[in-house]
Structure formats: C-alpha cells, structure tokens
Amino acid sequence: MSEELSSLFLNYYSNFTNKEFSLVNLERIFGGASRETYRIKVKDNSDNEEKLILRLSQDSSLIETEQRTEYLAYSAFQDSKVPVPILIDMSEDNTQLGASFMLMRELEGEAASPFTPNIYSPYEEDLGNQFWSILGEIAKKEIDSEIFKIFSKDFKQPCWKNELDKWVKVIHEDSIGVEPILESGIRYLYRNPPNENKRISMVHGDYRSGNFLYLKEKVTGVLDWEMAHLGDPLEDLGWALSPIWSWQDKERPAYLIKRDEAIRVWKTSSEIDLDEKDLEWWELFAAVKGMAIWISAGNEFKSGKNIDPINLFSAWIPGDIHLEVILDILESNI
Amino acid sequence: MKPDINIALLNAAQEIINRFSPLIDDEYEKSRLGSWGALILISAMKFNDASSSLQKENIEIIDWLLVNSRLNDKDIESYRPSNTEKGIDQLDQENQALRALLDKEVEYFEERGDNNLLESVFCLFRSMHHRRKISDLIGLLQQPES
Numbered sequence: 001m002s003e004e005l006s007s008l009f010l011n012y013y014s015n016f017t018n019k020e021f022s023l024v025n026l027e028r029i030f031g032g033a034s035r036e037t038y039r040i041k042v043k044d045n046s047d048n049e050e051k052l053i054l055r056l057s058q059d060s061s062l063i064e065t066e067q068r069t070e071y072l073a074y075s076a077f078q079d080s081k082v083p084v085p086i087l088i089d090m091s092e093d094n095t096q097l098g099a100s101f102m103l104m105r106e107l108e109g110e111a112a113s114p115f116t117p118n119i120y121s122p123y124e125e126d127l128g129n130q131f132w133s134i135l136g137e138i139a140k141k142e143i144d145s146e147i148f149k150i151f152s153k154d155f156k157q158p159c160w161k162n163e164l165d166k167w168v169k170v171i172h173e174d175s176i177g178v179e180p181i182l183e184s185g186i187r188y189l190y191r192n193p194p195n196e197n198k199r200i201s202m203v204h205g206d207y208r209s210g211n212f213l214y215l216k217e218k219v220t221g222v223l224d225w226e227m228a229h230l231g232d233p234l235e236d237l238g239w240a241l242s243p244i245w246s247w248q249d250k251e252r253p254a255y256l257i258k259r260d261e262a263i264r265v266w267k268t269s270s271e272i273d274l275d276e277k278d279l280e281w282w283e284l285f286a287a288v289k290g291m292a293i294w295i296s297a298g299n300e301f302k303s304g305k306n307i308d309p310i311n312l313f314s315a316w317i318p319g320d321i322h323l324e325v326i327l328d329i330l331e332s333n334i
Numbered sequence: 335m336k337p338d339i340n341i342a343l344l345n346a347a348q349e350i351i352n353r354f355s356p357l358i359d360d361e362y363e364k365s366r367l368g369s370w371g372a373l374i375l376i377s378a379m380k381f382n383d384a385s386s387s388l389q390k391e392n393i394e395i396i397d398w399l400l401v402n403s404r405l406n407d408k409d410i411e412s413y414r415p416s417n418t419e420k421g422i423d424q425l426d427q428e429n430q431a432l433r434a435l436l437d438k439e440v441e442y443f444e445e446r447g448d449n450n451l452l453e454s455v456f457c458l459f460r461s462m463h464h465r466r467k468i469s470d471l472i473g474l475l476q477q478p479e480s
Contacts, residue, residue: 030365309369320469
C-alpha cells in the first residue's frame with residue numbers, strides 16, 4: 001500500500017502545487033482507528049523540504065465521519081488561540097489517492113499515549129493549564145457563520161438528546177452482547193436530563209490526552225477533529241475529564257493538573273458558569289459515548305471487517321474502564 | 335504432561351514482543367505487532383479462567399434473580415448448572431440470556447424507584463464486572479499501544 005500511495009501522492013502533490021517533488025519519506029502513524037494517518041516528507045528541485053500530514057479515510061472505520069467535517073472544524077480554528085495545523089487541501093474524491101483525504105502541514109511536537117501515567121512529566125502544570133484553557137477557548141469561539149451553517153444541518157435541540165440518541169443507536173446496532181450496566185446508565189441519562197446550555201459551541205468531540213501535540217512545556221496543536229459538531233461545551237469538558245484518560249491517577253484528569261484546578265482554568269477561559277449536576281450528566285454521557293466507540297471497535301474486530309489490534313484493545317481495555325466509570329456514577333447517585 | 339495452551343500463548347507473546355518486533359524497521363508495523371504480542375499475553379493470562387468465570391457469573395445472576403426478581407424457578411430452570419459439561423459457547427449463550435433477563439428486571443426496579451434492590455443489583459454488577467475485567471492488565475499494553 002505504501003509504495004502505491006507514495007506514487008499516487010507524489011503525482012497528486014506535484015499537480016496540486018504545480019511543482020516537481022521527490023519523496024523523502026512516507027510512514028504510517030500507529031493508533032487512531034478512524035483515519036489512516038501518514039507523515040510525509042517531500043523535497044523540491046532546490047532541496048527545500050516540506051513536512052506534511054495526510055489523513056486518509058478508511059474503508060472500515062469505527063465511526064463514519066466525513067473528511068469535510070474535520071476540514072471545516074480545522075478551518076474554524078485557523079489563526080485562533082486554539083493551535084491547529086495549517087490546512088493545505090481536502091478531497092472527498094476517491095480517485096486521486098484511493099480514498100477521500102485531508103492534507104496539512106506537520107506541526108512540531110509529539111502526541112502521548114493517553115494510557116501512560118506521568119507521560120507529561122515534568123511539564124504537567126504548564127501543559128495542564130494550556131490544555132484546559134484551550135478547551136475553554138474552543139467553547140468560547142464564535143464560529144464563522146458559513147461554517148456554522150454547514151454544521152447546523154445535523155444540529156437538533158436539545159443537544160443532550162441529539163447526542164445521546166446518536167450514540168445509543170450505535171450501541172444497539174453494534175453490540176455483540178447484552179451489557180446491563182451500560183443499559184442502566186443509558187436509562188439514567190434519559191431519566192435525568194441536564195439543563196440545556198444557552199451557548200451553542202463547536203464541540204471537538206474527542207478532546208483528550210493523546211489528541212494534542214506538545215513540545216516540552218508547550219501545547220503545539222489540537223488534533224483529530226473528525227467528530228466535531230455543534231453542541232453543549234460541557235460535552236467536551238465531560239469527555240476530557242473522564243477518568244479513563246488518567247485511570248492510574250484519577251485525581252489528575254488527563255495526567256495533567258488536579259481536577260478542581262482543571263475546572264477552574266476551563267471556567268476562566270470559557271467564561272461559562274458551571275452547574276455541577278449538569279457536568280456529572282455529561283461525564284456519565286462521556287462513558288456511554290465511549291462504550292459506543294469501544295463496542296463499535298469490538299464489532300469491527302469480531303466481524304473481521306478490521307482486525308487492527310487497536311480494535312481488540314479498544315473493546316477490551318477502554319470498554320472495561322468506561323463500564324466501571326458508569327457503575328461508579330450510578331452507585332453514587334442511588 | 336504436555337504444556338498447557340496458556341503457556342504456549344505466553345511464550346508466543348514473548349517471542350513476538352522480544353524477538354520479532356525489534357526486527358521490523360517500519361514503525362507502524364512494529365507497533366502493530368507489539369500490540370498483538372501484548373494482546374496475546376493478556377489472552378494467555380485470562381485463558382484458564384474463561385469458562386469458570388462464565389459459570390460463576392451465571393450462577394450469581396440466577397441466585398440474584400431468584401431472591402430478588404419477579405421470576406421464579408421455572409423461568410430460569412434451563413440455565414441452571416447441570417451435570418453435563420458445557421462448553422464456553424453454550425455458557426456464553428446462557429450468559430447472554432440471563433443478562434437479558436437481569437436487564438429487564440433492573441429496568442422494572444428502576445421505574446419503581448426501589449433503591450434497596452438497586453443497591454443490591456449494583457453489588458451484583460460490581461462482582462460481574464470485577465470477574466470479567468481485564469483493565470487491571472493495562473500496564474502490559476502501555477508500551478505497544480503508545
């Protein structure tokens with residue numbers, strides 16, 4: 001695949017830029033189940049190098065999302081306080097590279113595994129302040145009216161029901177077994193809805209440890225916007241705070257700063273007053289949404305549609321953890 | 335005596351992680367193979383208990399249903415442990431049926447707001463989850479899954 005892709009890519013990129021390029025390197029990045037991501041280095045005739053990131057749609061991905069969604073979400077945050085890669089191109093045409101794709105400049109920095117404790121040491125505090133503050137900026141950002149209009153087509157109110165219905169449908173379509181803890185969690189969410197937030201924000205959809213780049217003490221980019229949509233900003237906060245992203249040190253969500261401090265930073269940055277009960281709803285929702293994703297992964301693996309080990313891993317480990325999170329929240333509310 | 339299946343899996347996982355994975359230059363393929371090694375390691379560690387865990391869970395659900403639910407002995411008779419040996423497939427089928435019965439009963443108690451019974455069912459949930467979970471082996475996956 002890589003050789004064929006290399007040749008297709010060089011042909012496409014040379015035509016796109018109207019310049020001759022040769023390939024220095026093309027490597028697939030491990031992880032992430034919704035896109036195939038490649039790090040590409042090319043150089044022109046004067047030996048000027050360009051570092052690029054290519055995101056290709058997969059035949060079989062956990063959650064079907066359009067390249068256009070991710071591209072527009074990145075577009076909404078170009079030149080803002082939310083660091084995102086510079087976009088180069090997007091195509092929903094399968095003929096050029098064999099699948100729809102998005103191309104952007106590579107940012108400096110590295111992404112960590114969300115399951116490794118102390119991965120950000122010794123920069124947890126600096127990174128934590130930026131991580132939660134950037135999430136507040138996402139919640140606060142006025143979205144360009146054209147982009148807002150496009151995202152609005154899938155938007156229904158109340159936000160909580162729109163999102164819950166969507167993920168429950170995935171669960172019931174993809175489940176390969178009965179899970180009473182999860183079903184009980186779903187019923188709880190429907191019975192105890194949160195207040196509807198007055199502010200409609202762009203929701204990243206997968207804002208968490210592991211989906212940002214950092215270079216020492218600086219967050220250099222927020223990535224993986226393929227699940228972006230309009231909704232309640234507490235959705236992103238609940239997802240980012242989920243204990244799954246700091247399972248071996250639950251006091252420090254995302255293995256960064258303490259929970260209270262994280263929420264304080266987010267509140268200051270987003271300028272949103274927080275209702276604790278609403279946040280708890282969104283945290284339970286995060287675990288249910290997570291279960292939908294992990295169940296979907298297990299289904300892909302079991303059916304043989306995509307036997308990438310990340311799908312088995314997702315069904316086994318995160319699936320276990322989110323189930324336990326659901327149980328913890330339900331028990332605390334009896 | 336022959337080596338057990340879980341020992342074969344353990345050794346295969348070690349070979350994959352320590353011997354074959356380092357031979358691969360391509361970072362993506364290397365990570366993917368390393369992940370397979372770790373997942374096989376987990377499979378080996380859980381292999382021995384797979385059948386007895388299902389059996390214990392089924393008994394636990396039956397006991398809870400008989401004491402707490404609207405169901406009677408006749409409703410769940412066919413899922414009771416018998417003298418005939420059952421394979422994992424059959425135990426799993428029975429487990430799914432029992433889980434579905436349990437879920438219906440829990441929904442009923444939730445609607446009635448019966449907190450005492452809900453507390454009791456959460457104890458059962460906790461026990462079921464504890465027996466099945468493999469997230470305590472997360473450490474094994476931290477390297478390959480990075």
